[in-house]
Amino acid sequence: MAGALVYVPGVVGVVLGGSRARGTHRPDSDWDLGLYYRGEPDVAALAALAEDFTGEPVPVAGPGGWGPWVDGGAWLRVDGTPVDWILRDLDRVGAVWADCRQGRYEVGIQPGHPLGFWSPCYPGELAVGRLLSDTEGELAALQEQTRTYPEPLRKALVEGAWEADFSVAAAAKSATAGDTLHVALCLSRAFGVLAQSLLAAHRVWCLNEKGALAAAARLPNAPQDFAARVDALLGGAGRTPDQLAATVRSAAGLVAEVRARLADETRT
Structure with a gap:
């Protein structure tokens, strides 16, 4: 399939991503193929190829169609077998990578990403992916660069942990009003940010929210029972102001513990 895809005008390479690339897949896991393109990929040609592979018409979303x-x-x-084709603009990936090397990143609103889409995902996908087709060797060259985690990005993402404190403080105000939705959203955001910061501190690429907490909890400097403690707080936040306030206090303590560990980690 990858060999056929690179003949589609605009497509310059194909990368296997997700759990299949990392070797952590289950038998029923999807096959995620990143289709790296330059300019405008020929969507009609992609649709025709998809129909050849599946035997039936397949809707293909062009650039921006999925957000x-x-x-x-x-x-x-x-x-x-489920196979996902995911478009990636190679020039945009290169620009994001240049930003990451300068310690700059973005978090954008994106359907399917409740914590937001963190721009370092782009180089991270290449760093952990498997090249299947690479017409000019561009992806191989870029992948080799991304194998080294940029220290400016590490510093920026670790410093970004301040947002966890901010989110918990916002949750504390809503707890007194019994606003369960806002408290839950704030705490989820806080722990998602901490997971990003912990992974960055250990120079581990974080591609999305799925599995991020478990991955962060396995790190050598993560708080003891980190994932279980987060699960308990998010799974039993409470309904009354008193219950919510107690949860927020516990969350604040966990945030402080993580930030102290992050400070220790970045000194090394």
Whole structure:
């Protein structure tokens, strides 16, 4: 499939991503193929190729069709196996990588990403992916660069942990009003930010929210029972002002513990 995709005008390379690339997949896991393009990919040609593989028409979303960051692509089922095509603008990936090396990143609103889409995901996908097709060797060269985690990005993401404190403070105000939704959103945001910061401190690429907490909890300097403590707080935040306030106090203590560990980690 990857060999056929690079003949589509605009497509310059194909990368296997997700759990299949990392070797952590289950038998029923999707196959995620990143379609790296330059300019405008030929969406009609992609749709024709998708139909060849599946035997039926497949909607293909062009650039921007799936949102500002995920971009576009298609969901295929080939002989009963789910295969996802995900468009990636190679020039934009390169620009994001240049920003990351300078310690700059963005967090954009994107359907399917409740914590937001963190721009370092772009170089991270290349760093952990498997090259399947690479017509000019551009992806291989860029991948080699991304294998070294940029120290300015590490510093910026660790410093970004301040947002966890801010979110918990906002939750404390809403707890007195019994606003469960706002408290839950704030605490989820706080712990998501901490996961990003912990992973960055250990120079580990974080590609999305899924599995981020578990990955952060496995790090050598993570608080003891970090994932279980977060699960308990988010799973039992409470309904009354008193219950919510108690949860927020516990969350604040956990945030302080993580930030202290982050400070220790960045001294090394």
